[in-house]
Amino acid sequence: MTDLNKKSSKKNQAKGVTRRSFLKYSLQAGAAIGLCGGLSLTTSAQPHLRPPGVAAGADFSTNCIRCGNCVEVCPTKALEQLDLSLDIKNIGTPVLNPERGGCIAWKEPCLKCVEACPTKVLSKYTPIEKQVLGVAHIQEEGCVNCMLCFEKCPIQGAVLFPNPKGEPFTRAYDIPSDMKLKYAKTKPYIDTERCVGCGLCAHFCPVKVMDIKPS
């Protein structure tokens, strides 16, 4: 027995794993598992405005490798990687920030972020016409009727202007000039059915009364 014990202990020493260290290792592994579990419990998922081309059913928190290639190639610099936030699971995943820029994919063929994505989160097989990133909203107080949102919107009819004599205006130059005055009571509004949430209006809004709610 003693010989056997000696032999086994020698073997263990040679391998570098004794019973004690095995216990230590399993404790450490358990701590690592606990860390993952604790963090996944504390994370609070929030909706984010994502870049275009998100594949159906794709989840950024698990599919994205947070490489930042989409942020690098974006021509309008609208994308950024989610910074430190309570949504721990999504830290580092790309989000569209209207303060930095808007997505021009509906204006001209771009989708550079989709081409750059090494994973299949952003997929070129999702046609741009069928995509909606979010919905814009204009706060009427503070709006100065500058009509920049009309000019910048890539989709005709997404930004509307109330017309007392019939259908709402869809083009800025149709609107009578007395209604476009800075302090006029009529303000533009968004057609939530048509808006794709590209963020261009919010980016160029000079008084920052627009925001985009992610869908």
Add this chain to the structure above:
Amino acid sequence: MSMRYGIIRKYVQAAVLLGFAGAAFLGLPISNCSIKIGEFRVVYPTGFLETILLNHRINVDLVPGMILIVVLLVLFGRFYCSWICSASSANQLANPLLQKVISEKRFSRMERTWKSLRKKVCTRLNLGYGDAIALFIGIIAGIVIFDFPLLTIFNPIGLVSRSIIEFAVHHRLRFDLLLLAVPLLISLCFKNGWKTCCPEGLLQGFVARFNRTLIPVVNSEACNDCMKCQKVCPVGIPAVRAAHETSICQKCLECIDVCTKQAISISLWGQKGEYRQGTQGAEPLLQARKSGPILSNVSSNDKGTKGGTIIPLKRNQGQDNQEQEPK
């Protein structure tokens, strides 16, 4: 050695960092985490592994890039860690910068307190390679069980790379650099710091153990056992053991620079047994060191029973020799 590998390495590290920042500035899909040239993509192995674990399928587009990484690892070992890795470069390039920003005296004082703190924590915990693997396995299990992308969020490469991109594109630093505190605190507990337990490094190490090139070879006749090579080594292996530890040697070539006797040279191809050139007389010493507590988890109590005592003795002798030399 007339060639200073350390300086060359510094320039390469700075060039790579600037290259990534420049690529982000110019809008090229090249970052430390993922490189796309034409249709060819290379992504960092931890990200690749994590997507497999979380999605339960392999992304076929990324497999050629992974094969390239495996080939490079077998051909050159873990050179990535000391020549390319943004986190490691930023860390090393930040030291002289910090020295300038806060005065040199204060910096060295801070460094000393940090080192003594690490020594205290280390001798108590005494964590090594085995513990790093245990933690890694735990993290892998945690990722699978909880569907939580821990590796890509807390990976220092990702943290630094994201900040480089953000700095180049939006001219600001990210708050999630604060998360670097996690690897920093973990590094406190490990004998040789973060480099022992870096998940990216561990993953690369599993493949790099088949590497047999660019191995430091010690000329035993010139070597005076001062053990400076072990002190300067970022992963704490003496040059004589480098051939055995290809899975952790980072090919930084610091040991060649630091050797005052010029006893270490680089061999383009080395077999596993061939770690020392010269006479047979050095064998007993070598045996002692081989069983020494370099990577194994020997607690401080066991020192007397193992070869561990021989190393400090020899080291002291080496230092004595050096001190006597100038007289």
